[in-house]
Amino acid sequence: MKSARLFCLTLFICLSSCLTSAQAPKANKQIPRIAIAGLAIESSTFSPALTDEAAFHAKYGADVFSSYPFMAADSPLCKKARWFPTVVGKSLPGGAVTRAAYESLVNKTLDSLKKHLPYDGLYFDIHGAMSVVGLDDPEGDFIVRIRKVIGYKTMISTSMDLHGNVSWRLAQNSDLITCYRMAPHEDAMQTKQRAVQNLIDRIESSKGKPAYKAYISVPILLPGEKTSTRVEPGKSLYKQVAPAAVQSGITDAAIWIGYAWADEPRNHAVVMVTGDDKEKVTHTAEQLAQSFWDVRNQFEFVAPTGTLTECLDKAIASPKHPFYISDSGDNPTAGGAGDATWTLTQILARPEFKAANGPSLLYASIPAPELIKSAIAAGVGNHVEGYAGAAVDNRFAPPVKLSGTVESIVSGDKDAEVEAVIKVGSVHVIITQKRKPYHKEIDFTRLGLNPRTADIVVVKIGYLEPELYAMRADWLLAITPGGVDQNIERLPYHRIQRPMFPLDKDMKDPDLKAKLVPLSDK
Structure with a gap:
């Protein structure tokens, strides 16, 4: 009964606000159908704590809109599409998520997505550092399962915390991807809005999925307290991102610091650039990655x-x-x-x-x-x-x-x-x-x-x-x-990729050439 009431409420609000107002000025143009889903938590595998489903304070259906001020019913962005919010949950950072909690939330999302197929786009709102008991790369697993429901033609725009982790399969199944550019995360809502705006722009312009996604794994694993954008070198490093992202032929650019307190192969820094100009996309990614590597020894704690x-x-x-x-x-x-x-x-x-x-x-x-x-x-x-x-x-x-x-x-x-x-x-x-x-x-x-x-x-x-x-x-x-x-050198890592700076301080310079990620429908 609860899910039925939520469904009715969702449908009513979508129809009465976003849908109705959006159709009026565009009577001759089909309004894109866009779903919203996501789970966000930063969870340490070095903590004995476990995170249950209640900790996510999940929102369902129309309640999801309250998480996004830029998606108010009378906002220009809301009017540009017909929205189908499913499940969005955000937990306080904590220990690994129980498998039962993860499966329950994922299955609720998938069940909701099945009700309103097909979609032109999906906004995937995640943190990127979720750990789940007995499961590597939960966000990668989640997006693959979403793809099995919505298909591979639907465009997915993913927004993340810069302390999240970007696995190859998350990169492949995301058509657009971006993350915060500030730590502390004073630009969190701007980042989410950018992810949604990028999605709508690519659909409205009929450009579709960006043709190229450059991915570079940077073998650096540092705590956020050493990489704050308030101080150098993080400040100057991240100042390069916005100008890089607005170049002609580029859709977005991002640097992920990664999450230092989990022990999985995906835990490391990443640079990704997306766009339609192959040369600019790859060159910009390599330039950002090299800039990151060049200042690796300069990172210090944000306070004494x-x-x-x-x-x-x-x-x-x-x-x-x-x-x-x-x-x-x-x-x-x-x-x-x-x-x-x-x-x-x-x-x-x-x-x-x-x-x-x-x-x-x-x-x-x-x-x-x-x-x-x-x-x-x-x-x-x-x-x-x-x-x-x-x-x-x-x-x-x-x-x-x-x-x-x-x-x-x-x-x-x-x-x-x-x-x-x-x-x-x-x-x-x-x-x-x-x-x-x-x-x-x-x-x-x-x-x-x-x-x-x-x-x-x-x-x-x-x-x-x-x-x-x-x-x-x-x-x-x-x-x-x-x-x-914060002294990560004394943590018992066993599964991260090595060599990794600063755990291996004398490691050789890595290969920072960009790898092109296959498009999600390829």
Whole structure:
């Protein structure tokens, strides 16, 4: 019954908004039929966590449009086609997706696609770094299964995170493909819009699929915290992409950094350029790939780094406030389990934070569902104690005992569900029902905390997201243990292609000649 209601709602909205308004000015021209589908997650194979279906917060049918502001019913883009949204799901980064969750979401997508065949185009909205238990290259598998339903004449435009991975089969089955050009990803929505616009332009112009897709595997595997486009060399490298993409004869150009915290053969950097001018497409791809390789030794962390002890020593001694510290090894925005307690245990053991009037430190955050219940029972202003964290990732430290005062309790967040603040000494520990990344000022202020006036703010994150970055007076990135350890040289890789920089620092220069990917219908 639920799927039937969703189908009816989808059909009604498509007909009443996008379809009806699109047909009016183009009575003599057939409106293209375009489907929308995609699953997005960044999942570490070095984390013991598993991701279930609920984590994707999947949207079905007409609800999918809410994910794309540029696709509002009265937008010019929406009016250019008859849209058939199927399933779009986006999960917080985490551990590998269970096979059952993957199969369920994929099969729901395929079933929905079968209902409205045929299609002129399909917008494939993915991240590109999904890991699935027992399955290599899930996005490649997904698009192949989509092709079996929609056929090979339908044009597919794929948009991705620059930390995604482009396998050969994903490249072959995508006719148009692009990715973000900024890290942090402030251009995420512009990239998705570009992917949709490229698809519509190629259909409306009757140019069809670009004639050439140049693919270059670049044997570099680096964490995003070393490749931010805020700093060099990432800044200059990515500045080359937009001019390259607007050349005559080129449809799009993209550089993928790849995802460092999964151990599959597809995990490495990639350059792809698509277009109709063979010479320009191949030359541009080779130029971008060589530029990437030439600066490989220049990539450094986006912030000064240190051990946790070094970072805390400097933060405590610093006159600059707020002093941010990234607890990077268990970063839930990169695939960490988010419940490793190693860092919090070290903080609470420091004598400087034992007294209530010590340096104020905000810690965000640690899952503690049982302690949340105890905090609710105790009430704001009262004492509570219990254990937090390490229910999923206890490899580095056991659950940490918190004994302190309940400062606030807030419910309703889509990720955390329920949050509370427990003050232990001078440390304000944010505990959650479920894991949640804290990357905006409101994440703190809604809990009664002020990240602008705190002495120290410790966040489970890698590079600071824009709002946190704007607030910091100083910042250090702590190299801490976890499923997304920034020191990738100590991760147990077994299946990536070798040699790989920087794991093999003295490797010979690779062959960076472009390979032409066969068209999807060839």
